[in-house]
Amino acid sequence: MSRLLRHSWLVIFLFALGCLAVYAQAQRSIQPGPDRKSGESEGPFERLVIRGATMIDGAGAPPIGPVDIVVENNRIKEIRSVGYPKVAIREANRPAKGVKEIDASGMYVLPGLVDCHGHIGGVAQGTPAEYVYKLWMAHGVTTVRDPGSGNGVDWTLRERERSAKNEIVAPRIYVYVRPGMGWDKGQIITPELAREYVRWAKQKGADGFKVIGGDSIYDPEILSALLDEAKKLQMGSTTHMAQTGVVRTNVIQAARMGMGSMEHWYGLPESLFADRVVQDFPLDYNYNDESHRFGQAGRLWKQAAPPGSKKWNEIMDELIKLNFTIDPTFTIYEASRDLMRAMRAEWHDRYTLPSLWKFYQPSRQAHGSYWFNWTTQDEIEWKNNYRLWMAFVNEFKNRGGRVTTGSDSGFIYKTYGFEYIRELELLQEAGFHPLEVIRSATFNGAELLAQQQGRPMEFGVIRPGKLADLIIVPENPIANLKVLYGTGAIRLNDQTNQVERVGGVKWTIKDGIVYDAKKLLADVERMVETARKKTTEAGSGGH
Ligand SMILES: [Zn+2]
Numbered sequence: 001m002s003r004l005l006r007h008s009w010l011v012i013f014l015f016a017l018g019c020l021a022v023y024a025q026a027q028r029s030i031q032p033g034p035d036r037k038s039g040e041s042e043g044p045f046e047r048l049v050i051r052g053a054t055m056i057d058g059a060g061a062p063p064i065g066p067v068d069i070v071v072e073n074n075r076i077k078e079i080r081s082v083g084y085p086k087v088a089i090r091e092a093n094r095p096a097k098g099v100k101e102i103d104a105s106g107m108y109v110l111p112g113l114v115d116c117h118g119h120i121g122g123v124a125q126g127t128p129a130e131y132v133y134k135l136w137m138a139h140g141v142t143t144v145r146d147p148g149s150g151n152g153v154d155w156t157l158r159e160r161e162r163s164a165k166n167e168i169v170a171p172r173i174y175v176y177v178r179p180g181m182g183w184d185k186g187q188i189i190t191p192e193l194a195r196e197y198v199r200w201a202k203q204k205g206a207d208g209f210k211v212i213g214g215d216s217i218y219d220p221e222i223l224s225a226l227l228d229e230a231k232k233l234q235m236g237s238t239t240h241m242a243q244t245g246v247v248r249t250n251v252i253q254a255a256r257m258g259m260g261s262m263e264h265w266y267g268l269p270e271s272l273f274a275d276r277v278v279q280d281f282p283l284d285y286n287y288n289d290e291s292h293r294f295g296q297a298g299r300l301w302k303q304a305a306p307p308g309s310k311k312w313n314e315i316m317d318e319l320i321k322l323n324f325t326i327d328p329t330f331t332i333y334e335a336s337r338d339l340m341r342a343m344r345a346e347w348h349d350r351y352t353l354p355s356l357w358k359f360y361q362p363s364r365q366a367h368g369s370y371w372f373n374w375t376t377q378d379e380i381e382w383k384n385n386y387r388l389w390m391a392f393v394n395e396f397k398n399r400g401g402r403v404t405t406g407s408d409s410g411f412i413y414k415t416y417g418f419e420y421i422r423e424l425e426l427l428q429e430a431g432f433h434p435l436e437v438i439r440s441a442t443f444n445g446a447e448l449l450a451q452q453q454g455r456p457m458e459f460g461v462i463r464p465g466k467l468a469d470l471i472i473v474p475e476n477p478i479a480n481l482k483v484l485y486g487t488g489a490i491r492l493n494d495q496t497n498q499v500e501r502v503g504g505v506k507w508t509i510k511d512g513i514v515y516d517a518k519k520l521l522a523d524v525e526r527m528v529e530t531a532r533k534k535t536t537e538a539g540s541g542g543h
Pocket of ligand 1 (some may be wrong): 117119147408
């Protein structure tokens with residue numbers, strides 16, 4: 001047990017983010033989602049009508065309402081504009097009654113959200129799938145891409161199928177496996193093995209690959225074979241680069257080989273180096289000292305070609321021409337620029353499992369986290385790092401590049417669901433209009449996944465014929481993204497002069513099935529309470 005635990009910490013340590021700890025546990029998996037129980041949801045319905053909502057379509061169109069939306073079984077059938085704001089609706093103009101009616105007057109309806117970087121928990125975090133799924137669904141996340149699929153290829157494929165059949169309460173799942181996992185031929189150390197693995201994964205049913213920089217897979221001849229084969233078989237690809245591999249293959253080089261998207265940001269500043277080949281590492285730098293590694297990462301963007309320079313423009317243009325996608329996951333590094341904010345986020349009190357909380361804690365011995373010597377200057381460097389990174393991502397979007405939304409929750413004080421919403425806020429901070437944020441979180445994610453599989457888009461936009469993945473929010477998320485948090489947003493009531501909590505998603509609809517988002521959140525709260533009691537009892541029992 002302790003050996004396994006130490007091994008998992010070591011892996012986190014090696015790959016810059018804890019998100020990769022899952023690799024170490026390829027042989028072990030968390031508890032899968034329990035069967036969906038009656039009372040947890042309603043529908044799908046032969047005819048469901050959502051009445052009087054203001055619609056945000058996901059593609060970037062401005063809000064429009066009131067509209068009535070008709071859903072038949074799991075598909076959107078009709079969207080009808082039925083009047084004008086603050087004017088009574090003429091009943092004669094409305095679609096016929098459904099077997100189920102939702103009164104959404106005064107509320108907002110959006111497409112279900114897509115988390116392009118959603119790990120389904122982990123053994124080290126002690127998170128049963130139900131906990132993770134319900135936090136996502138309670139925050140309107142109806143689709144996730146599981147990068148690395150750390151609970152194992154078979155486990156994740158099984159959960160994908162169960163979710164597709166709605167046997168469990170869970171978002172749609174896209175399985176992006178880590179090359180080499182799941183088969184018995186070991187590490188991929190030749191181009192031939194890379195091709196063979198891709199064919200193996202295709203036959204298994206995987207949707208794509210998450211390739212980790214620093215592995216031998218990242219040597220250019222092996223990586224290009226993998227990507228070439230993946231393209232032939234219409235499988236997706238994304239990458240998390242590491243400082244140990246980025247000198248041989250950076251983002252622009254990987255994109256030229258056919259890499260479809262990138263996670264985080266590593267490899268991007270290196271693509272923009274104009275006056276160096278290797279990052280300006282201090283002379284006593286040791287990659288295995290986490291305060292070195294993360295501290296220096298925060299000083300990396302300023303070593304790249306500056307905004308507006310020739311190199312900056314050339315690389316950006318080429319990435320856009322290659323139809324490359326950036327999935328920045330701003331939120332997962334937030335503790336680097338503001339440790340206390342991430343550590344003390346208010347949702348931890350009620351919604352972070354004790355095992356997950358324990359997993360977040362820094363420990364030099366465990367090599368799991370880099371907070372053991374984090375300084376004011378480190379935070380300042382990271383704030384500046386973010387400014388350049390955000391400038392790149394915002395400009396990339398403005399020039400036509402696709403930016404998606406991913407949270408990478410389950411690491412570094414980032415709890416599922418809540419931190420997906422935080423990612424939306426950070427996209428706005430980067431310069432996105434809130435409608436561009438929603439587009440990134442819905443349409444863009446869906447488009448990326450569809451394109452990488454060579455399939456038409458089935459969700460991510462509110463249109464007749466698309467799957468009925470929708471969320472309904474009582475407040476206007478364009479005016480304040482905070483209303484999407486399960487804990488809501490703070491607002492002073494003008495009548496009572498009392499402070500209130502408003503918002504939180506009210507209903508999450510996936511495949512025409514209606515979930516009460518507040519109830520899902522209450523389930524999670526109960527799970528946390530129960531786990532806390534157990535932990536306390538175990539604690540008082542003595543070790
Ligand atoms: Zn990750």
